[in-house]
Amino acid sequence: MENLKLVLRKKENPYKESSSIFELWGEFRLLYNDELLMDVEWDLTDFIRWFIDTKEFLKKERFPFHFSNSIAESRDVLFEKVDDFSDSQEQEMFAYVDHLSEYFTKHYLHLKGTNTQEYYIGITPEGYGEISCYTNNEYHAYLYDMDVFIKSTESEIEHFLKSMDIVEESKDFFKEMLTDYYPFLIS
Numbered sequence: 001m002e003n004l005k006l007v008l009r010k011k012e013n014p015y016k017e018s019s020s021i022f023e024l025w026g027e028f029r030l031l032y033n034d035e036l037l038m039d040v041e042w043d044l045t046d047f048i049r050w051f052i053d054t055k056e057f058l059k060k061e062r063f064p065f066h067f068s069n070s071i072a073e074s075r076d077v078l079f080e081k082v083d084d085f086s087d088s089q090e091q092e093m094f095a096y097v098d099h100l101s102e103y104f105t106k107h108y109l110h111l112k113g114t115n116t117q118e119y120y121i122g123i124t125p126e127g128y129g130e131i132s133c134y135t136n137n138e139y140h141a142y143l144y145d146m147d148v149f150i151k152s153t154e155s156e157i158e159h160f161l162k163s164m165d166i167v168e169e170s171k172d173f174f175k176e177m178l179t180d181y182y183p184f185l186i187s
Contacts, residue, residue, distance in 0.1 A: 004131055004144040005031045006153045008160035011041050021170040024048070026160060028111060032142045037131070038116050046112055048157055049177055057106045059150055062123045064103060070141035071120040072132035075104050161185040 007029040013019040023043035030038040068074045078100055085093035109119040109131070121131045129146030132139060161184040166174060175182045 002033055002142065002144050003031075004129065004142060004149045006149075006156050007031065008044060008156050010160065010163040013043075014041070021167050022173050024161070024164055024174075032131070032144070035142075037119070037142075038111075040111060040114050040116050042111050042114055044160070045174075045177060048161075048181060050109075051153060051157065052179055052181065054106050055150055055154075058121060058123070058129075058146060060123075061103075061106075062127065063125050065100070067125050070132035070139050071107065071122050071124070071130055072134050072141070073139040075100075075120055076134070157181055158184045 007027070009027040009029075011026050013023065013025040019025070020043075022045070024045045025041070026044050027041050028038065028044060028047065029036065063071060063074065065074060065078055068077045079097075082093060082097060085096070104120065107120050107122040109121045110116065117133050117135060119131050119133045121129075123146055124130050124143070128143045129149055130141055130143055132141040134140075158181065161178070161181055164185055166185060171186070174185055178185060
């Protein structure tokens with residue numbers, strides 16, 4: 001099976017005048033085998049928080065809707081069906097949109113504030129990990145072992161946090177934001 005891999009490296013914030021004691025600046029590289037899917041330097045605090053909040057869903061939650069080739073394509077097809085509801089089905093339409101939004105919000109991978117590619121990540125109905133997107137008028141889907149990705153990402157986050165230096169004034173912030181990963185930051 002192919003591999004999806006995350007690489008995080010500490011970097012100095014090039015925007016010193018706007019940097020903050022409440023950021024964890026670094027390089028974020030997402031690779032599918034040798035193909036680079038995302039490469040950006042950014043404050044990685046929000047990504048780590050996203051991973052903490054979603055890793056259990058990513059590990060266990062199979063795609064729960066009718067599947068069309070990829071998670072990204074299925075999302076678009078499913079949201080287009082909102083137009084099929086009649087005016088008398090307003091309550092059903094709202095419930096449908098809420099159900100879709102609940103799933104896709106948890107499985108949306110994008111570094112907030114960047115102009116990087118938006119991805120959807122999850123487990124296909126067949127049980128494969130998938131990360132997919134729509135770019136250049138095409139859908140792209142990459143299959144991998146989700147358990148391996150989760151474990152390697154946990155390890156990569158731990159390694160990244162051990163490389164960071166934080167000041168006393170930011171410790172409470174990071175303790176709340178990073179929960180179980182906080183001890184790696186202060187070791």
